[in-house]
Amino acid sequence: MIFSDVRVPRENLVGKEGNGFHQFMVFFDHTRPHICAQAVGLAQGAMEKAVKHVMERRQFGKPLASFQATRFIIAEMATRIEAARNLYHKAVWLLDQGKTDSKLTSMAKWYSGEIAVRVADEVLQLHGGYGYMGDYDVERFYRDAKIVEIYEGTKEIEKLIIARSILGRVSSTP
Numbered sequence: 001m002i003f004s005d006v007r008v009p010r011e012n013l014v015g016k017e018g019n020g021f022h023q024f025m026v027f028f029d030h031t032r033p034h035i036c037a038q039a040v041g042l043a044q045g046a047m048e049k050a051v052k053h054v055m056e057r058r059q060f061g062k063p064l065a066s067f068q069a070t071r072f073i074i075a076e077m078a079t080r081i082e083a084a085r086n087l088y089h090k091a092v093w094l095l096d097q098g099k100t101d102s103k104l105t106s107m108a109k110w111y112s113g114e115i116a117v118r119v120a121d122e123v124l125q126l127h128g129g130y131g132y133m134g135d136y137d138v139e140r141f142y143r144d145a146k147i148v149e150i151y152e153g154t155k156e157i158e159k160l161i162i163a164r165s166i167l168g169r170v171s172s173t174p
């Protein structure tokens with residue numbers, strides 16, 4: 001959108017003049033946890049679908065759930081989901097107490113997006129050919145997970161925020 005020669009009445013100004021970028025960054029501390037919740041919920045839903053499938057689907061005369069390779073995948077995804085859930089819960093807990101931690105919020109946003117994509121990928125794989133087909137809604141989880149790494153701050157931007165809070169701003173010029 002391009003605005004030119006637009007005059008906004010003084011009473012319509014949101015916040016302080018010249019402070020828009022800062023206000024927008026504060027806004028992200030409140031909105032990013034919502035995206036974390038979306039990512040964790042999506043990953044949890046996908047995992048539950050996978051659990052049902054591996055209990056029912058039989059290959060080589062046994063349920064997929066009996067193979068150790070399958071059990072390890074389920075164990076790992078359950079652990080990653082729980083870690084992501086706890087990360088964003090801590091971020092919102094601090095936010096609720098007025099002790100906002102933008103680094104933690106960015107960690108939660110990046111990590112929950114990453115595990116959502118990873119879990120969706122593994123769930124699709126556990127469904128085999130069925131997972132790939134549009135008739136089942138498994139591939140939808142994969143598509144829906146990817147946006148979490150893009151909007152409300154891409155994963156690269158989240159990592160820049162985390163690194164900046166640890167390393168500060170390092171000048172690239174000598």
Ligand SMILES: Cc1cc2nc3c(=O)[nH]c(=O)nc-3n(C[C@H](O)[C@H](O)[C@H](O)COP(=O)(O)OP(=O)(O)OC[C@H]3O[C@@H](n4cnc5c(N)ncnc54)[C@H](O)[C@@H]3O)c2cc1C
Pocket residue numbers: 147150151152153154155156157160
């Ligand atoms: C479905 C959907 C809904 C959206 N909803 C909204 C919305 O409601 N409100 C809104 O304001 N926006 C919304 N967006 C926009 C979204 O926030 C942007 O797409 C996102 O911020 C990335 O910006 P970009 O697409 O311009 O990519 P670019 O900025 O061109 O980035 C492309 C790639 O380069 C990387 N990159 C860019 N700069 C750097 C850097 N300095 N260092 C390292 N890597 C970098 C990015 O991380 C990314 O991987 C939405 C987008 C989508 C797809």
